[in-house]
Amino acid sequence: EVRLVDSGGGLVKPGGSLRLSCTGSGFIFSNAWMSWVRQAPGKGLEWVGHIKSNSAGGTTDSGAPVKGRFSISRDDSKSTLYLQMNSLKTEDTAVYYCTTKYFGSLNYWGQGTLVTVSS
Amino acid sequence: DIVVAQSPDSLAVSLGERASINCKSTQSVLDSSSNKNCLAWYQQKPGQPPKLLIYWASTREPGVPDRFSGSGSGTDFTLTISSLQAEDVAVYYCHQYYTTPNTFGQGTKLEIK
Numbered sequence: 753e754v755r756l757v758d759s760g761g762g763l764v765k766p767g768g769s770l771r772l773s774c775t776g777s778g779f780i781f782s783n784a785w786m787s788w789v790r791q792a793p794g795k796g797l798e799w800v801g802h803i804k805s806n807s808a809g810g811t812t813d814s815g816a817p818v819k820g821r822f823s824i825s826r827d828d829s830k831s832t833l834y835l836q837m838n839s840l841k842t843e844d845t846a847v848y849y850c851t852t853k854y855f856g857s858l859n860y861w862g863q864g865t866l867v868t869v870s871s
Numbered sequence: 872d873i874v875v876a877q878s879p880d881s882l883a884v885s886l887g888e889r890a891s892i893n894c895k896s897t898q899s900v901l902d903s904s905s906n907k908n909c910l911a912w913y914q915q916k917p918g919q920p921p922k923l924l925i926y927w928a929s930t931r932e933p934g935v936p937d938r939f940s941g942s943g944s945g946t947d948f949t950l951t952i953s954s955l956q957a958e959d960v961a962v963y964y965c966h967q968y969y970t971t972p973n974t975f976g977q978g979t980k981l982e983i984k
Binding site: 787789796797798799802813814815816849853854855856857858859860861862863864 | 872909911913915920921922923926927932964966968969971972973974975976977978
């Protein structure tokens with residue numbers, strides 16, 4: 753059974769930093785392209801970014817609202833995906849989900865971790 | 872960026888009746904090399920992560936009931952639930968993955984009439 757466990761969320765002040773983690777099991781993590789998607793309270797889904805498998809180059813891409821502030825990385829030896837979030841803003845408050853990408857669609861999702869940016 | 876718009880924003884349908892949700896993109900999401908539309912549909916119930924229902928616009932994810940179907944091509948797509956069940960109450964999102972940034976529709980809330 754595929755399982756994704758998101759962790760690392762919490763309360764942080766504006767301008768602060770936080771690192772989210774997502775540990776996968778039940779599939780070959782090193783072969784998977786992975787994504788982060790967020791959802792502000794009561795709002796819709798927003799794509800944060802993705803990282804390709806290392807065999808596909810391991811490159812990342814992210815959306816304009818987070819570009820230059822957030823970075824995505826992976827440690828295949830630990831089956832873990834990371835989202836390093838710097839210079840956080842109040843509008844970054846959301847539940848953050850990690851997902852697997854299957855030819856682009858997002859086929860498995862973690863349970864999400866809540867990030868609250870507030871003074 | 873490709874903008875994806877869903878209609879309606881909310882929908883109330885009687886049990887056993889058909890429900891249809893539309894999704895329109897500002898440019899085609901048809902990948903000419905594969906002849907596949909890069910469009911997916913997700914279902915999200917309260918307090919849960921989204922669940923993939925349909926990908927390539929019309930391919931049902933394994934385990935998804937066959938009352939769910941997707942159709943359309945290019946810029947116009949539809950998710951249809953042929954006979955609404957109580958457990959289908961949820962918010963539904965379309966998602967284009969033709970290009971980055973990937974974008975989602977704003978969501979359609981489906982309720983029982």
